[in-house]
Amino acid sequence: MEGSLLVDSAAANLGATTAARRRRAAGRSGARFLSCPCFSSRDAPATGAWASYYSACCEMLRTVKSVSRVNGWKNGNGHGWATAREESAVLEALEDEYGGMVVDADHLPSGTGEFARSLAASLSYWKSAGKKGVWLKLPLDRSEFIPLALKEGLRYHHAEETYLMLTYWIPDEPCLLPANASHQVGVGGFVINDQMEVLVVQEKYSASTWLGAWKLPTGFIHASEEIFTGAVREVKEETGIDTEFMELIAFRHAHNVAFQKSDLFFICLLRPLSNEIKIDEAEIQAAKWMPLREFMEQPFIQEDHMFRKISDICVQRLRRRYCGLTAHHVVSKFDGGASTLYYSVAEPERGDLSCGIA
Numbered sequence: 001m002e003g004s005l006l007v008d009s010a011a012a013n014l015g016a017t018t019a020a021r022r023r024r025a026a027g028r029s030g031a032r033f034l035s036c037p038c039f040s041s042r043d044a045p046a047t048g049a050w051a052s053y054y055s056a057c058c059e060m061l062r063t064v065k066s067v068s069r070v071n072g073w074k075n076g077n078g079h080g081w082a083t084a085r086e087e088s089a090v091l092e093a094l095e096d097e098y099g100g101m102v103v104d105a106d107h108l109p110s111g112t113g114e115f116a117r118s119l120a121a122s123l124s125y126w127k128s129a130g131k132k133g134v135w136l137k138l139p140l141d142r143s144e145f146i147p148l149a150l151k152e153g154l155r156y157h158h159a160e161e162t163y164l165m166l167t168y169w170i171p172d173e174p175c176l177l178p179a180n181a182s183h184q185v186g187v188g189g190f191v192i193n194d195q196m197e198v199l200v201v202q203e204k205y206s207a208s209t210w211l212g213a214w215k216l217p218t219g220f221i222h223a224s225e226e227i228f229t230g231a232v233r234e235v236k237e238e239t240g241i242d243t244e245f246m247e248l249i250a251f252r253h254a255h256n257v258a259f260q261k262s263d264l265f266f267i268c269l270l271r272p273l274s275n276e277i278k279i280d281e282a283e284i285q286a287a288k289w290m291p292l293r294e295f296m297e298q299p300f301i302q303e304d305h306m307f308r309k310i311s312d313i314c315v316q317r318l319r320r321r322y323c324g325l326t327a328h329h330v331v332s333k334f335d336g337g338a339s340t341l342y343y344s345v346a347e348p349e350r351g352d353l354s355c356g357i358a
Helices: 002-012 016-029 049-071 079-085 112-128 140-151 227-239 292-296 305-318
Strands: 093-095 101-103 133-139 155-159 163-169 183-191 197-203 218-220 243-254 262-272 284-291 326-331 338-343
Touching: 101 112, 112 133, 112 140, 133 140, 140 163, 183 197, 183 227, 183 243, 197 227, 197 292, 218 227, 227 243, 227 262, 227 284, 227 338, 243 305, 243 326, 262 305, 284 292, 292 305
Parallel strands: 101 133, 183 262
Antiparallel strands: 093 101, 133 163, 155 163, 183 218, 197 284, 243 262, 326 338
16 A cells, blocks of 8 residues: 555646646547556656656556556556555455465455456565465355466465365475474373273274274364363263373374374373263263273283383383373463473482372
């Protein structure tokens, strides 16, 4: 808008002689928006304030002419000049802290033709303005815009239930836009009661290698959910048992799992607050309290190094020969937000392996 105001100011001050010449030109060929005197060298003032106005006018009109070509406007119809001056051809967007543009998904054009013209004009304008990345979020009701965006060079970034996110990197250099999320996060609850019994389940749908096996309740955490909260929720959903988070015992990092994503799996030690089991019949075949020794002697645990190690760690924790990580709420000046930091409060050098838990 600053450029538009500058052109308006220049046009208002070009003088009566120049204005008359424009009117005569308009009378001969219609309302020509490119009839500014900067397109005739004999009209150019040599020095002074008029020269500055003249230069600004020419620069803005050259930009408008370039945008009009992108949008397919005809220079002689007058409409392109008005549309460009009002910046209605450029998609509404906000600049992010990295010099990129985030398109306002709530104010996209309604038709495919208008969207195609606006997107092309926007990319041209943002490139000339030195912008970098472009983020375009297309809701489900704008899915017809997807092939048009791809034709302009945008690429898929990620998809959610209600939208598709596309990106475009403007500079002729390696793209610095962050990639889509690369990990999924799972949790497992190691729940053990005062009788040294472990809460175990048999899943209704599982791989053949798991048939007949009794395993820990597991699942994936939700968006914006804490690891320990997710573990407590999954145990409740699958078995009906209420629990309290004690410690983060261990975690596993694997790659190329579901959809070629990496996987983080956190094992949490939980204390039961109830005893009566009520399974989720949609996912769980059966659930029960199993003696710890019986649980550990299962063939699939004895034959699998990872599960055997996890079980050994949990037993060592119960014997107070190992300390896990407890959750502590902290606030960082880095982002100003609250988060959870997991760390051990044990002091082995003093012989303290109580782990801060009674």
